Amino acid sequence: MSQYDYLVVGAGLFGAVFAHEAALKGKKVKVIEKRDHIAGNIYTQESEGIQVHRYGAHIFHTSDKEVWEYVNQFAEFNHYINSPIANYKGEIYNLPFNMNTFNKLWGVVTPAEAQAKIEEQRSVFGDKKPENLEEQAISLVGTDIYEKLIKDYTEKQWGKSTKELPAFIIRRLPVRFTYDNNYFNDTYQGIPIGGYTQIVEKMLDHANIDVETGVDFFADREQYLADFPKIVFTGMIDQYFDYQLGTLEYRSLRFETEKLDMKNYQGNAVVNYTDDQTPYTRIIEHKHFEFGTQDKTIITKEHSKTWTKGDEPYYPVNNDRNNRLYKAYKQLADQQDKVIFGGRLGQYRYYDMHQVIVAALQCVRTEVK
Ligand code: FAD
Ligand code: UDP
Numbered sequence: 128m129s130q131y132d133y134l135v136v137g138a139g140l141f142g143a144v145f146a147h148e149a150a151l152k153g154k155k156v157k158v159i160e161k162r163d164h165i166a167g168n169i170y171t172q173e174s175e176g177i178q179v180h181r182y183g184a185h186i187f188h189t190s191d192k193e194v195w196e197y198v199n200q201f202a203e204f205n206h207y208i209n210s211p212i213a214n215y216k217g218e219i220y221n222l223p224f225n226m227n228t229f230n231k232l233w234g235v236v237t238p239a240e241a242q243a244k245i246e247e248q249r250s251v252f253g254d255k256k257p258e259n260l261e262e263q264a265i266s267l268v269g270t271d272i273y274e275k276l277i278k279d280y281t282e283k284q285w286g287k288s289t290k291e292l293p294a295f296i297i298r299r300l301p302v303r304f305t306y307d308n309n310y311f312n313d314t315y316q317g318i319p320i321g322g323y324t325q326i327v328e329k330m331l332d333h334a335n336i337d338v339e340t341g342v343d344f345f346a347d348r349e350q351y352l353a354d355f356p357k358i359v360f361t362g363m364i365d366q367y368f369d370y371q372l373g374t375l376e377y378r379s380l381r382f383e384t385e386k387l388d389m390k391n392y393q394g395n396a397v398v399n400y401t402d403d404q405t406p407y408t409r410i411i412e413h414k415h416f417e418f419g420t421q422d423k424t425i426i427t428k429e430h431s432k433t434w435t436k437g438d439e440p441y442y443p444v445n446n447d448r449n450n451r452l453y454k455a456y457k458q459l460a461d462q463q464d465k466v467i468f469g470g471r472l473g474q475y476r477y478y479d480m481h482q483v484i485v486a487a488l489q490c491v492r493t494e495v496k
Contacts, residue, residue, distance in 0.1 A: 129355055131155045131157045131355060132149070132155050132356060132357065133146070133149055133156045133359060134156075134159065134354075136344045136351075136360045136361060137361030137362055137470065137472075138158050138162075138327065138331065138340065139471075139483075140166075140167060140470070140483045140487070141167075141471075141486065142361045143158075143326075143331055144484055144491075145359050145491055148491040149491060155335050156336045156337070157336075157337050157338075157355070158336060158337070158338045158339070159342040159343075160341075160342065161340075161341070161342060161362075162340065164324075165324070165338060165340060166326075167182075170323065172322075173322065174386070174425060175386065175421055175423045176419070177413050177414045177421060177424070177425050178318075178322035178413060178417060179413050180323075180427070181382070183382070183441070184397055184409075184416070185318075185323060186310075186311075186318060186416075187318065187480055187481065188315065188481065189314070189315050190315070191481060192314075194485060195315040198484065201326040201329045202319035202321065202329075203321075204317030205318050205320050205417060205418070207316070207318045208309050209396070210395070211395065211396070211398065212395055212397075212398055213275075213280075213398075213399045213401045214399065214401070215402055220232065222300070222308070222399065223300045223301045223302065224276070224301075224303070225301075226238065226307075227308060228272065228276075229241040229245075242304065244269065245267075245269040248265070249266050252266055259289065259290050259291065259292060259294060260292035260293065260294055260296055260297050261278070262294065263297050264278075264297045267302050268302055276401045277297065277401070279403035280401040281296070283403065284378070284408050286378065286431065287444075291446065295445070296477075318416045318417060344360070344362065357465060357466075357494075359467045360467065360468050361468075361469050361472060362472055363377070364468050364474070364475060365452070367466070367468070372456060372459070375443070375449050375453060377442060378432075378434055378441060378444055379440060380429055380430065380439070381432055382428070382430075383428040383430065384425060384426070384428075385426055389424055390424060391424060393412050393426070395415060397409055406430060408431050410427065410428050411426065413426070443471065443472070445475070445476070467494060469486060470483055470487075
């Protein structure tokens with residue numbers, strides 16, 4: 128048996144919060160991470176004085192004061208408010224769907240006019256409960272917005288027809304009858320000044336925590352299981368069980384990053400390409416998350432792709448088939464008590480950062496006595 132109380136597999140946000148809190152409670156924790164750096168998908172790296180979000184744009188947002196105060200222990204946040212725009216064949220629309228979007232699309236000026244327009248377009252469904260993403264989208268914003276801003280973007284992002292996708296995915300986005308371009312409804316929002324990596328660095332900087340990067344749990348799994356009294360696993364739950372019940376679906380991404388010799392490429396941090404011809408879903412211009420004034424700029428084109436074994440599994444695909452399979456894996460997980468499964472991959476949930484923090488704090492409360 129090792130000197131440690133816990134092995135944490137994965138130095139992402141879930142693993143880091145768990146390790147930090149367990150260490151504060153006097154536990155000895157070893158963290159292993161298969162990538163060559165800590166921080167998982169929230170990893171940021173400075174280049175040209177700009178914090179580059181290596182695994183896609185990350186905006187912290189929450190309405191939970193406790194979570195906001197928790198994360199503010201590890202970084203100071205700026206006042207960035209996410210207001211992405213959509214580019215549909217050269218036409219620019221504000222997101223999320225709000226009076227600016229409706230005005231540009233239909234020329235309507237008042238909320239009542241916008242509501243009447245949507246009501247007319249959604250009447251194709253009557254009062255039927257939306258059963259998939261397509262029905263949900265049309266029922267929320269009508270057919271015009273669905274066709275220009277949702278259908279092709281969603282099919283590029285998920286590689287599936289909107290008819291095969293769950294309705295909840297589109298409900299992540301607010302629909303507002305005010306002229307408000309804030310992508311989130313949450314009370315607190317911002318980007319950590321100096322990037323996200325420092326947050327995880329500070330969480331893991333404790334005498335009771337040892338961290339090793341470039342180490343894959345599966346390279347020595349039996350030894351880890353023998354050596355550690357408890358393991359917190361934040362990798363893919365189906366991989367942990369050798370895919371014995373079947374393979375869960377994930378969506379992977381390819382990031383194409385370029386440094387450009389200009390101050391301002393697109394005038395906004397996030398531009399979504401909502402047509403079906405542009406091969407990527409969005410372009411991130413990192414400096415705008417922190418109001419950067421550098422002479423150069425760095426942009427990342429985000430291409431969505433089918434996940435196959437060996438790719439990074441960025442998104443769980445929470446449709447009925449996968450949720451059922453996940454439940455079966457969860458039953459296997461519940462039949463043993465050595466390994467706790469946490470995070471986006473361990474719990475197969477489309478978690479945002481604030482939700483991961485809540486889940487990890489809850490896990491510590493129940494697990495660490
Ligand atoms: P991860 O960050 O994936 O960490 C898991 C870690 O485990 C990884 O580092 C992985 O390498 C490691 N690992 C896996 N298997 C093994 C193994 N076998 N051995 C060793 N190590 C292993 N959230 C927001 O709140 N706001 C946003 O704007 C936002 N934007 C996002 C954009 C994109 C493109 C993506 C993909 C996610 C976004 N998120 C956002 C979600 C956010 O990234 C997650 O909620 C959070 O990072 C999940 O943390 P985690 O610890 O569960 O997972
Ligand atoms: N979406 C869309 N058009 C957009 C932006 C988002 O149709 O311009 C849909 C799409 O289905 C996407 C979902 O809304 O998967 C959730 O968007 P979000 O920005 O929350 O996705 P994430 O940042 O997690 O990729």
